Amino acid sequence: MIEDVSRTLTTGEVLAEVTRSEVVESQHSGHLIVLDQSGNVLVSKGNPATLIYTRSAIKSIQTAAMVRAGLILEPRLLALVSASHSGSQMHQSAALEILASAGLNEDALRNGKDRPLGVEENRAWGTNAPTRLAHNCSGKHAGMLATSVLNGWPLDTYLDPQHPIQIACRHELESLAEESVSLTSIDGCGAPLFLLSLGAVTRAIRNITVSRDPIHQSVVVACRTFPEMVAGENRLTTRLMRQVNGLFLKEGAEGVNVGSLPNGSAFAFKISDGSGRAHESIVGSILVTLGIETFNETLPIFGGQEIVGSISAKPLIGE
Numbered sequence: 001m002i003e004d005v006s007r008t009l010t011t012g013e014v015l016a017e018v019t020r021s022e023v024v025e026s027q028h029s030g031h032l033i034v035l036d037q038s039g040n041v042l043v044s045k046g047n048p049a050t051l052i053y054t055r056s057a058i059k060s061i062q063t064a065a066m067v068r069a070g071l072i073l074e075p076r077l078l079a080l081v082s083a084s085h086s087g088s089q090m091h092q093s094a095a096l097e098i099l100a101s102a103g104l105n106e107d108a109l110r111n112g113k114d115r116p117l118g119v120e121e122n123r124a125w126g127t128n129a130p131t132r133l134a135h136n137c138s139g140k141h142a143g144m145l146a147t148s149v150l151n152g153w154p155l156d157t158y159l160d161p162q163h164p165i166q167i168a169c170r171h172e173l174e175s176l177a178e179e180s181v182s183l184t185s186i187d188g189c190g191a192p193l194f195l196l197s198l199g200a201v202t203r204a205i206r207n208i209t210v211s212r213d214p215i216h217q218s219v220v221v222a223c224r225t226f227p228e229m230v231a232g233e234n235r236l237t238t239r240l241m242r243q244v245n246g247l248f249l250k251e252g253a254e255g256v257n258v259g260s261l262p263n264g265s266a267f268a269f270k271i272s273d274g275s276g277r278a279h280e281s282i283v284g285s286i287l288v289t290l291g292i293e294t295f296n297e298t299l300p301i302f303g304g305q306e307i308v309g310s311i312s313a314k315p316l317i318g319e
Contacts, residue, residue, distance in 0.1 A: 013030070013314075015045060015278065030271040032046060033268055052270045055187065058204065058252075062144075079230050080098070086235060087117055087135070091232065108155060110141065113135060117232075170194065177201065179196055181196060227241035230250065255279075256269075265290045280311075
């Protein structure tokens with residue numbers, strides 16, 4: 001355990017700026033790493049040793065741990081286990097499919113209750129009460145429960161950090177990250193949450209991408225094939241995985257984002273203020289740096305109906 005968790009995150013470097021009428025109105029600072037095809041550091045902003053909570057960015061790795069423990073699901077459902085889904089009927093029905101495959105129903109879920117994460121899905125939800133199934137992590141929790149059933153592990157305590165499924169998830173992450181977890185906390189959904197250096201998180205995403213392990217390959221391919229299950233319509237993760245061939249992308253709460261390409265390039269960043277507003281510009285800048293030249297790195301800022309400024313990532317190379 002580290003001595004003082006509160007001191008592990010510094011502001012870092014400015015990664016994006018919001019301008020209005022040519023005046024910088026706001027800045028988003030943080031820490032960022034981009035690895036080239038060989039796994040060498042191509043870009044480093046802020047401190048790569050900064051310890052961050054991985055949040056939902058490493059759900060694919062947790063899914064791999066479940067598959068290694070015996071979980072067998074079609075790719076569409078593996079993608080949902082790896083998801084922070086929007087809570088559409090499609091997503092909720094898929095989570096129920098996973099539960100039903102193990103003889104369970106929604107009552108077995110122990111994650112927190114929430115409204116749908118997607119904007120349109122949340123609007124359509126209206127005044128309905130939050131549910132565990134609508135929570136964006138219900139696919140992951142359904143997978144954990146189904147894996148526990150297969151192995152005869154207790155169901156009521158599947159969120160305990162010492163439960164076999166959680167130990168398996170932690171071991172899978174540590175193996176891919178090539179670093180031990182510094183601290184285990186509790187994520188917003190109630191599952192164990194891991195503290196690692198940003199460098200280790202980046203390494204883990206690259207390693208699962210280039211791995212020849214059929215389990216790792218099956219999870220990454222499932223996410224790339226069904227990006228609508230990993231997030232949802234109009235969400236950044238889904239849009240970009242559709243737009244950029246072979247891109248793997250996953251966001252997490254509090255400004256965390258990770259991604260990789262089939263050639264072994266990978267990246268991760270953490271926005272210090274926890275905001276996701278600049279993610280699209282930053283990811284776009286990373287993709288351009290990695291040779292994806294068709295991406296727009298600048299997003300408009302409106303004054304009424306008129307574009308009066310932009311959200312733009314700071315240059316990653318050459319500054």
